[in-house]
Amino acid sequence: MNRSHVGDDAELYVIGALEPAERAEFEAHLKGCTDCAKRVADASQVATALAMSLPAYEPPHRLGRRLAQADGAQVAPRRRFSLWAVVAATAVAFAGVLGWQDAALYQERARTTVALATIVHSHFRHVTMTSSSVGPAAKVLYARDGAWVYIVVDRPVAGVRAVLWRGATARDAGALQPSGGVSTLFVSDANRPERIVLHEPLGVTASATLTY
Amino acid sequence: MEQTDGELVDGLARDFAAGRQGALAEAYSRFGRLLYTVARNALHDEAAAEDCVHDALLRVWRTPGAYRPERGNLRAFLVTCVRNEAMTMLRSAQRRAVREERFERLEPDTQEGIEVPDHVEARRLRDAMQRLPHQERAALELAYFGNRTQREVASELGVPLGTVKSRLSAAIRRLGAELRVEGTPA
Numbered sequence: 001m002n003r004s005h006v007g008d009d010a011e012l013y014v015i016g017a018l019e020p021a022e023r024a025e026f027e028a029h030l031k032g033c034t035d036c037a038k039r040v041a042d043a044s045q046v047a048t049a050l051a052m053s054l055p056a057y058e059p060p061h062r063l064g065r066r067l068a069q070a071d072g073a074q075v076a077p078r079r080r081f082s083l084w085a086v087v088a089a090t091a092v093a094f095a096g097v098l099g100w101q102d103a104a105l106y107q108e109r110a111r112t113t114v115a116l117a118t119i120v121h122s123h124f125r126h127v128t129m130t131s132s133s134v135g136p137a138a139k140v141l142y143a144r145d146g147a148w149v150y151i152v153v154d155r156p157v158a159g160v161r162a163v164l165w166r167g168a169t170a171r172d173a174g175a176l177q178p179s180g181g182v183s184t185l186f187v188s189d190a191n192r193p194e195r196i197v198l199h200e201p202l203g204v205t206a207s208a209t210l211t212y
Numbered sequence: 213m214e215q216t217d218g219e220l221v222d223g224l225a226r227d228f229a230a231g232r233q234g235a236l237a238e239a240y241s242r243f244g245r246l247l248y249t250v251a252r253n254a255l256h257d258e259a260a261a262e263d264c265v266h267d268a269l270l271r272v273w274r275t276p277g278a279y280r281p282e283r284g285n286l287r288a289f290l291v292t293c294v295r296n297e298a299m300t301m302l303r304s305a306q307r308r309a310v311r312e313e314r315f316e317r318l319e320p321d322t323q324e325g326i327e328v329p330d331h332v333e334a335r336r337l338r339d340a341m342q343r344l345p346h347q348e349r350a351a352l353e354l355a356y357f358g359n360r361t362q363r364e365v366a367s368e369l370g371v372p373l374g375t376v377k378s379r380l381s382a383a384i385r386r387l388g389a390e391l392r393v394e395g396t397p398a
Binding site: 007008009010011012013014015016017018019020023031034037038040041042043044045046047048049050051052053054055056057058059060062063064066067068070071072114116118 | 233234235236237240241244245246247248249250252253254258261262265266269270273277280282283284285287288289291292295296298299300303333334336337338352355356359360361362363365377378380381383384385387388391
């Protein structure tokens, strides 16, 4: 329904005082009414001030993890792409408009944001990977419940893939991505791996055992 | 070139409006504590508040056109979304059952505890509310801090619905003028 005006509903809407049916009707109207959108925008500032006066609570770490995973998984399940493939595809799509350099920066920003948001909102452990004599120095940060892992290698590497082991089951989690002076791989759905092995084309380069 | 915080927030708002990957996590990292506070104070239940913020953020991020710049800054928009989501959940007949189920899977590492809000902002708001006409303040306190809808406020105060609507609207517009919040950055 597209009413000609909303009366006082804008102010009631921002504090959640409309009944569900009234709210649905108001939101439908709001989509096509710039004046009402402006009135809601003004009233929303007061709602924010009210919110900032409330006793503050620290959100549970799990909430950040859930949202970070949803952020990374929005397109992936539908197209059966990995998170990084989706990010890469997005970057390619933007490349024509923004130029390749900007697209690469966007890709790196998206990847880093997902990983860091997850880490910040988690309790995690870390373990140094045992390297072969020619291998790089590497470390694994991982969620205490094994939900995610973040692998960092101390140099840019190409073609190095991470394999996650759980019992006798191995899973190729993908290739580490070079960025700046390091290479990283964030696995948002790690499924509690017990061992992580880095493979380069000619063999094993580093490994680590994870404890929970 | 280094970006200012304002430019970063503007960029985030554009990315969020477009439903771009990374924008959801970044919005949560910036505004998550305030959003969770809104939900938790309305629902008084940790698990329900978590679901409230999760569902509200995901819905608007995934819905094309849900957020538009004319709706104001992204933080204020999300606060409104979470508040309305919380009020919906509060009125769900099944909330009690859901809450009990969710309590079963609470993780032990959750940090919680009431903290002192921003003293300056809280004082400004408290002072502005004290200057509201008594009837407007009573209606607003019931609606916002008491988590009542306009009809419930009307019933509790024993006044017509239209009167409550007018009082609430006037109170918020008056507070907006008092706080000069129109230009508050995101």
